[in-house]
Each structure stands twice: as C-alpha cells, then as structure tokens.
Amino acid sequence: xxxxxxxxxxxxxxxxxxxxxxxxxxxxxxxxxxxxxxxxxxxxxxxxxxxxxxxxxxxxxxxxxxxxxxxxxxxxxxxxxxxxxxxxxxxxxxxxxxxxxxxxxxxxxxxx
Numbered sequence: 071x072x073x074x075x076x077x078x079x080x081x082x083x084x085x086x087x088x089x090x091x092x093x094x095x096x097x098x099x100x101x102x103x104x105x106x107x108x109x110x111x112x113x114x115x116x117x118x119x120x121x122x123x124x125x126x127x128x129x130x131x132x133x134x135x136x137x138x139x140x141x142x143x144x145x146x147x148x149x150x151x152x153x154x155x156x157x158x159x160x161x162x163x164x165x166x167x168x169x170x171x172x173x174x175x176x177x178x179x180x181x182x
Contacts, residue, residue, distance in 0.1 A: 071112060074093050074142065076087065076091055076093065076103045076108050076130075077078045079091040079093060079146070081094065081100070081105070083165070084095075084116075085113060085114045085181045086111075086113050086181075088104060088105070088110055088112065089104065089105040089106075089107075090102050090103070090104050090107055091103045091104075092157050093168075094156050095174065096163045096168075096174065097174050098171070098173055098174065099171060099172040099173060099174060100145070100171045100172075100174050100175070101168060101169070101170045102168070102171075103126075103166065103167075103168055104157070104167045104169055105110040105121075105143060105164060105165070105166050105167075106128075106130065106157065106159035106163060106165040106167070106169075107159065108159055108161060108163065108164070109136055109152065109159065110158075110159050111114075111156065111157060111158040111159060112156050112157045112158075113156065113181050113182065114133065114154050114155070114159045114181075114182045115130070115155065115179050115180060115181045115182060116152060116153065116154050116155075116158070116179065116180045117151060117152075117153070117155075117171060117174055117175060117179045117180075118138070118151055118152065118175050118177045118178075118179070119151050119170060119171050119172060120139075120148070120150055120151050120171070120174075121149045121151075121155065121170065121171050121172075121174055122146055122147065122148050122149065122168055122169075123141075123146065123147045123149070123167050123168070124167065124168040124170070125141050125143050125144065125145050125146075125147075125165070125166075125167055126143065126168060127143060127144065127163075127164040127165060127166040128143065128161060128163050128164055128165030128166065129130075129141065129142055129159075129161060129162060129165070130157050130161075130165045130167065131142060131157070131158040131159075131160055132147050132155070132156070132157050132158075133154070133155055133156040133158070134147065134148075134149045134153065134154075134155045134158075134180065135153050135154065135155075140172075154182065167181070
C-alpha cells in the first residue's frame with residue numbers, strides 16, 4: 071500500500087502561484103491538492119479533460135462555465151473538459167480542495 075501525505079509532498083510550480091501539490095500522477099488520472107489562503111484564487115482556465123473539485127475545507131466560490139456558486143465543505147463539483155473554470159477564496163479561512171483530472175491531460179491547460 072502506498073500512502074501519500076499532503077504535508078510530505080512538495081509544492082508544484084503553477085501559473086496560479088498558489089500552494090498546489092501533485093498527489094497522484096498516472097495516465098488514468100491526476101490528483102492535486104490545492105490550498106487557497108484568504109484572498110487567493112486560481113486564474114480562470116480551460117482544461118482539455120474532465121475535472122472535478124472536492125472541497126475538503128472552507129467554502130470557496132467555484133466558477134464552471136457561466137455559473138459561479140459558493141460551495142460547502144464535503145461537496146464535489148464537476149467541470150467538463152473545454153469549459154472555463156476557476157476557484158476563489160473570498161473568505162477569511164483557508165480553503166483546501168482536491169482537484170482530479172481524468173484522464174491525465176496530454177495537452178496543456180489554457181490559462182485565460
């Protein structure tokens with residue numbers, strides 16, 4: 071059994087300049103842990119594969135397409151491939167999200 075702790079995983083350089091840690095990276099999927107401090111957000115972007123966001127902690131605002139909603143902890147949000155999405159932390163608490171892309175993208179994400 072392989073166990074990967076977020077705290078033991080190095081941060082990954084990314085265009086959003088946020089704490090992002092690659093936890094799983096296989097051809098079938100990728101899983102990234104993202105932490106957004108108060109006031110931080112991702113840049114709007116489009117991925118070439120389906121993505122889902124699982125909110126571990128906090129209540130971020132999540133944009134998928136033209137719909138933006140506040141999302142509670144322990145909720146999963148789907149974002150189909152080739153559609154703009156983004157995560158915002160407008161609150162005063164840390165937001166932690168597990169981002170899963172399936173399958174692993176073979177082309178780059180397009181940051182808007």
